[in-house]
Amino acid sequence: MSVRFFRSFHGRFTSAMFAPRKPRHPALRALLGVVGVLLLAVLLVAGVFVGLAMLAGGLVARLLRRRGKPQAAAGRVVDAEYHVVPKAGEPLLR
Known part of the structure; x- marks a missing residue:
């Protein structure tokens, strides 16, 4: 087999194998579009909940760190x- 055969084999099949193709049927195309939008919405909502959980965890960690330390009493404020x-x-201007 020649080198030329392997070059043409590589270009012909690998580009077609990994190329994204849209389905030809309009209903299937619309269904996949809706599935994509729903997946995007689910990921967005999940990201918001993960962010809120991280903020809540940080606040809890900060409160637990301060738990044993004394805080300034009302009578000990420096004027x-x-x-x-x-x-x-x-x-x-004086």
């Missing part, structure tokens, strides 16, 4: 005075 430092190059 302070402050003043705004002007930006460089702005004139003072």
Whole structure:
């Protein structure tokens, strides 16, 4: 067998084997379109639920980490005075 035979064999069958083809029947084409849209919707909803579960798990983990640490009591708040430092190059308005 020649090398030319293998080259033509490779191009002829592998391109046809992996090429996506639409069905010719209009009803089957419409049915597969609806199945595709439904699959996309299911994946979207599943992704939203997975995201919400990850957020809830992160919040629970954060709450459990803080559980043993003391929090500031109402009587232990530090009161302070402050003043705004002007930006460089702005004139003072006082």
